[in-house]
Amino acid sequence: MSMKSSTRQVDGVTIIDLSGRITLGEGSVVLRDTVRDLLSKGNKKILLNLGDVNYIDSSGIGELVSAYTTARNQGGELKLLNLTKKVHDLLQITKLYTVFDVKDDEAAAVKAFTK
Amino acid sequence: MSKDRVSYTLDSTLDTVNSAEETAGRMAAEAGFDDEDVMKISMAVREAAVNAVLHGNAYDPNKKVTLDFERTAQDLVITIRDQGKGLDASKIPDPLAPENLMKTSGRGIFLIRSFMDEVEIHPSQTGTELRMIKHVRGNATDSKEAFQ
Numbered sequence: 001m002s003m004k005s006s007t008r009q010v011d012g013v014t015i016i017d018l019s020g021r022i023t024l025g026e027g028s029v030v031l032r033d034t035v036r037d038l039l040s041k042g043n044k045k046i047l048l049n050l051g052d053v054n055y056i057d058s059s060g061i062g063e064l065v066s067a068y069t070t071a072r073n074q075g076g077e078l079k080l081l082n083l084t085k086k087v088h089d090l091l092q093i094t095k096l097y098t099v100f101d102v103k104d105d106e107a108a109a110v111k112a113f114t115k
Numbered sequence: 116m117s118k119d120r121v122s123y124t125l126d127s128t129l130d131t132v133n134s135a136e137e138t139a140g141r142m143a144a145e146a147g148f149d150d151e152d153v154m155k156i157s158m159a160v161r162e163a164a165v166n167a168v169l170h171g172n173a174y175d176p177n178k179k180v181t182l183d184f185e186r187t188a189q190d191l192v193i194t195i196r197d198q199g200k201g202l203d204a205s206k207i208p209d210p211l212a213p214e215n216l217m218k219t220s221g222r223g224i225f226l227i228r229s230f231m232d233e234v235e236i237h238p239s240q241t242g243t244e245l246r247m248i249k250h251v252r253g254n255a256t257d258s259k260e261a262f263q
Contacts, residue, residue, distance in 0.1 A: 024165055058226055065219050094222055
């Protein structure tokens, strides 16, 4: 299954709901294009909801890192929400879990963005 | 498991990466591995296929990727070969080093080593052979678990 993405706004935070696989090829490109498009339009607070992402490969991990650094370099913030066990474990073994700001409650995650 | 061997010759395309992953998952499930190990094995093969197609053969339509699965009573042995310049594993930076942590690539071999029990990389002037082994649970003496 390829990746699907949709966005919504909650209290000034753009939530990207992702589902499917973030892998080399289509999935990574969708994530990259979505984040860059939002940033270019001034949406600097981005919450990536990965609750329905059931698979991610090293390219997908790289894309998450790229999204995070791209947002920061443009004065924005990017947080992760609702990691599945697979994604959580991958971020743990790659030592990225503590790099990302990871949340498991949407309302709390939205409030955690800088006002 | 009875001794069994299957070999595939594949084009240097993204489809090869996906089909290698799917085939590995099927072979691992047929070999009796549990869901978590099936995921680890299929992901390791996906990462190896990405290396072979992108970094080894560089999408060259004249170069092939070969994928071998061998099932023995003790192991699932998977070998993937490309026709590239040869991967020097000693030059791959440690993706866990602080200076590399935020790099957007370079984690493939690390993940393969994390997910499989034994990994050997044999580069040559005619390509790279990556051989990886997953022990059937209970037979491993030196297995390491990535997810603890």
